[in-house]
Amino acid sequence: MTVTRLDIDLDRSSPVPLYFQLAERIAEAIQNGELPSGTRLDNEVQLADQLGLSRPTVRQAIQYLVDKGLLVRKRGVGTQVVHGQVKRAVELTSLYDDLRRAGQQPETRVLSIDTVPAEEDVAGVLGVAPGTPVLRLERIRYASGEPLALLQNWLPAGVASLTAEALQARGLYELLRSAGVRMRVANQRIGARTATPAEARLLEERRGCPLLTMVRTTYDDQGRAVEHGSHVYRASHYALEVTLVER
Amino acid sequence: MTVTRLDIDLDRSSPVPLYFQLAERIAEAIQNGELPSGTRLDNEVQLADQLGLSRPTVRQAIQYLVDKGLLVRKRGVGTQVVHGQVKRAVELTSLYDDLRRAGQQPETRVLSIDTVPAEEDVAGVLGVAPGTPVLRLERIRYASGEPLALLQNWLPAGVASLTAEALQARGLYELLRSAGVRMRVANQRIGARTATPAEARLLEERRGCPLLTMVRTTYDDQGRAVEHGSHVYRASHYALEVTLVER
DNA sequence: GTGAATAATTTGTCAAGACATACTTACTTA
DNA sequence: TAAGTAAGTATGTCTTGACAAATTATTCAC
Incomplete structure (x- = not known):
């Protein structure tokens, strides 16, 4: 030694x-x-x-x-x-950050950005009453010119002022951080399912293709929910890589 | 305050x-x-x-x-x-541990357990020469009496003595820990795809059903690869839940 | 009354020192 | 020669003490 x-x-x-x-x-x-x-x-x-x-x-x-x-x-x-096997630590990052770090040029197309009354499930996770106005974002994320993911996000009103232009230029988490939001904890659920016809069309895949799904709720350092997201990824083009380290 | x-x-x-x-x-x-x-x-x-x-x-x-x-x-x-939103920390655990913690009674059926010559890709990740004998495990994991996942694992020879009986009673990581293996880092890749006919049959799902996939290589505290696993889960029955905490 | 400066509060960083515990190596004894 | 014991090595835990930096509250001047 x-x-x-x-x-x-x-x-x-x-x-x-x-x-x-x-x-x-x-x-x-x-x-x-x-x-x-x-x-x-x-x-x-x-x-x-x-x-x-x-x-x-x-x-x-x-x-x-x-x-x-x-x-x-x-x-x-x-x-x-230790052997240099640590590839990617577990972090609170957005897909935009991930893609940029991986050297892929992420592009975003904003399908819609509106204030809508919160449905029961979204209201529940955001900690607001059903029907409360919340901001809903619907986007497609591209990498290397190909559609990669469909992103739906809901934010409580007043968390941050977001425009389609800003969302096209930067990732959502980056914008939240710039707005002074201190994200701290995120509960995440990763699964898989087949694409609906509409999803398949937007992602330029065949009907019923496998999708990797991620539902995530993010909380700030005061424990308030600041964002809820439901994302689906083309499994043919994306996988989640992460390194777990035992303390 | x-x-x-x-x-x-x-x-x-x-x-x-x-x-x-x-x-x-x-x-x-x-x-x-x-x-x-x-x-x-x-x-x-x-x-x-x-x-x-x-x-x-x-x-x-x-x-x-x-x-x-x-x-x-x-x-x-x-x-x-902080708000009590921390549900499940990121940890180096096996599916067996996860299911048990979630109150589901995991059961294991060992399909095969043999020493085989390592194929090129497995040899690569385990850090041995192609053709080197390695231990291969093939199992089905059940929860609440239903098949949940198909598990394939490869271990370098000599890491631990594993029997079908032991694998049926306890999780792989638990057995490795008992054998003195100090797991420290795991690189993990999570994706999705559709099931092959054989997989669908074993999992009691229809052909082409969506599977959540996880490929993981685990290293001990000296940096040696101690296990490589390729697991597929019924997306209809399983999703991965985890809490990310920003340092 | 408002804005700027100062003071108070609390965490963040750093130092010096001491003892406990786990691991490894060397020595002694049978 | 093998087993047991002692010594050496290095991290783990804990103490006391001091100053720096960020945040909030208070005071002072206009």
Whole structure:
């Protein structure tokens, strides 16, 4: 088990916390091969000494990376780099963000954007009375010029001012964040079913083709529902990829 | 904004760390309504004083619950209980665990369990040479007496000794854990497609019915692949529910 | 009465230090 | 030579203390 010495510069005048700078530097070293899989880091006490940091600060940096699945720690043994198998962490992101990150050029066509009275099921999940006006969005998402998904979303009135133009240029979550909405928790249900004729037509697929479905309700940091979405994806063109990390 | 006083007993002779005892007590109070949604906790300094703990210990307990999505903190303001919308955290669990937790009685029928030469794609993900002997499992999972999913799994030789009897009584992950395998990271791909005639027959569905698919490769804490699975679920009977929490 | 500045409040970061626990290695004994 | 014990190693937990940064409330000046 080899221990690799690492060259780490910390900028003490930077507003970026020291523990975070250290975590990023270690992550970078893992990413670029300076710290290959299986490598053992110097022990915490040594690292703290070398870096001129307190041990709890070093621990905080390491814990951050342990939580991300990049490092593993064992009492009495030390801290080691995990195999670089973490591909995509679980995150609260929208399809638009996902596609952009994957290098695909997402495009959006807004079919409709209106205020409608909330039906019983939507009212229930949004925490409003049935019949309360809510904003309903209906869109098609394209990737590489092909239709990929049909997106229906409902938002309580007043959460954010959304226009078709904005929705075409940016993802919904990005717009909500810009509007100061602090999304925190989302309950998500993933399933599958066959496409209705209308859906098949919009998605340019044959009737009865398999769809991956996702129903999601998102809450802000006060626990208020800020968005409910029902999305269907062409299973022939899209699959959900995610990495689970055991704490 | 009301602050609720909480009765908390800590057992200092217990081997359970103090921060964890505190975290559990707070979580319990949130669960049973003593700490309703929106409640503000006493500030960290006060809590530490009242409980006879150091502030970093209190912080560690709170951070644990923040990571779980139960609490939210804001500098200059305080710590507050998030709305109780967290339903099911993202975890590294097997379908067996999930069904049992959901109160459904999972049953397993082992179709086959053999050592076979690894095909190119399986060899690739398991990190062995093509043709290397690997253990292949083929099972049907039932819930409430109905077929729910077809499960194919491949494990490198020597990871664990598995028998049909054991697989019928317990979930695969449970058996791996009992064998000392420390699963840490899993890459997962969720999609949908239509059932082949053979699949439809085994699942007691009509031909071409929609299936929810999940392909997953699981790695241990040393980064070694310990299992690769390809599972298909009756979309009419199963959907994947999960809660995403933004850090 | 309104706006800007200041003070109070609370979390976020960091340090130094000590002891406990789990794991590994080396040494001793039969 | 094998098994048991002791020592060494490294993370886990906890304490005390101090300062920084963000948010909210209060005060002061116009």
